[in-house]
Amino acid sequence: MIGSIDPILLIASLMVASTPILLAALGELVVEKAGVLNLGVEGMMITGAIAGFIAAVETGSPFAGFVAAAAAGAALSLIFALLTQFLLSNQVATGLALTLFGIGFSALIGQGYTGIRPPATPRLDLGPLSDLPVIGPILFRHDPMVYVSLALVVAVGLFLRRSRAGLILRAVGESHDAAHALGYKVVRIRILAILFGGACAGLGGAYLSLVRVPQWTEGMTAGAGWIALAIVVFASWRPGRVLAGAYLFGGVTVLQLNLQAAGVAIPVQYLSMAPYLITILVLVVISADRSRAALNAPAALGKSFHASS
Numbered sequence: 001m002i003g004s005i006d007p008i009l010l011i012a013s014l015m016v017a018s019t020p021i022l023l024a025a026l027g028e029l030v031v032e033k034a035g036v037l038n039l040g041v042e043g044m045m046i047t048g049a050i051a052g053f054i055a056a057v058e059t060g061s062p063f064a065g066f067v068a069a070a071a072a073g074a075a076l077s078l079i080f081a082l083l084t085q086f087l088l089s090n091q092v093a094t095g096l097a098l099t100l101f102g103i104g105f106s107a108l109i110g111q112g113y114t115g116i117r118p119p120a121t122p123r124l125d126l127g128p129l130s131d132l133p134v135i136g137p138i139l140f141r142h143d144p145m146v147y148v149s150l151a152l153v154v155a156v157g158l159f160l161r162r163s164r165a166g167l168i169l170r171a172v173g174e175s176h177d178a179a180h181a182l183g184y185k186v187v188r189i190r191i192l193a194i195l196f197g198g199a200c201a202g203l204g205g206a207y208l209s210l211v212r213v214p215q216w217t218e219g220m221t222a223g224a225g226w227i228a229l230a231i232v233v234f235a236s237w238r239p240g241r242v243l244a245g246a247y248l249f250g251g252v253t254v255l256q257l258n259l260q261a262a263g264v265a266i267p268v269q270y271l272s273m274a275p276y277l278i279t280i281l282v283l284v285v286i287s288a289d290r291s292r293a294a295l296n297a298p299a300a301l302g303k304s305f306h307a308s309s
Contacts, residue, residue, distance in 0.1 A: 073202020
């Protein structure tokens with residue numbers, strides 16, 4: 001039964017399954033590097049999923065759907081930014097409220113779109129590369145968003161490590177008081193980071209509803225936003241490790257689906273919970289070394305900033 005699983009198709013499917021989580025986790029990585037903890041990733045993802053789905057269905061353009069999803073995720077994150085950066089509300093409580101709002105709001109506006117098929121997202125034509133044996137099906141037969149997510153890993157890594165703006169953002173995340181004393185606009189920088197994170201989460205949600213599934217189902221993110229949050233910690237706030245973490249979770253998800261299809265004599269419930277269980281186990285192992293985790297985490301993470309402080 002296990003022999004019926006095609007390893008090439010499995011790896012190619014892994015990349016698709018990992019993309020929404022990778023996009024959301026990269027956005028949250030930048031947010032946390034700026035010293036902000038936004039637990040509303042799940043809410044922004046599912047809002048992006050329905051906003052992108054509606055836009056794609058109404059316009060007939062998947063591209064319009066992804067743009068709308070990014071805008072919707074950014075708009076929802078702006079609410080979080082206003083509450084936490086100007087009204088100084090608790091970041092954890094506000095993020096949780098954002099998730100609950102996003103889940104309810106998406107269910108409300110998505111009522112008339114259940115059972116509708118969105119326009120197909122075309123795969124990127126890479127010419128002869130797509131016809132290469134083994135490598136072609138794995139790497140060169142995907143839709144553009146898969147490559148956008150990979151490019152984003154490189155871009156975020158270079159931004160944080162090589163650019164002056166990235167250095168300033170990291171400085172704000174390490175000590176907002178010191179950054180403010182040097183003349184940097186802490187609140188403005190954090191709001192821009194929050195908007196970027198919201199846009200990435202929205203894109204991740206739209207990828208679920210337009211490519212990964214593709215359809216609209218209430219609650220379809222199924223904890224993907226929480227997994228993205230966990231992956232940021234798993235990755236020690238490093239973009240390259242975020243890629244590895246997202247692909248690990250995506251790989252386990254695809255594997256359990258293939259095992260179900262192959263009829264492996266393991267209860268479906270155990271297979272379904274496997275990706276989440278493995279994520280928890282990885283986090284437990286990482287958390288065992290608390291000194292290392294504390295060393296990698298931004299020092300000002302979750303702390304509110306006020307100019308008069």
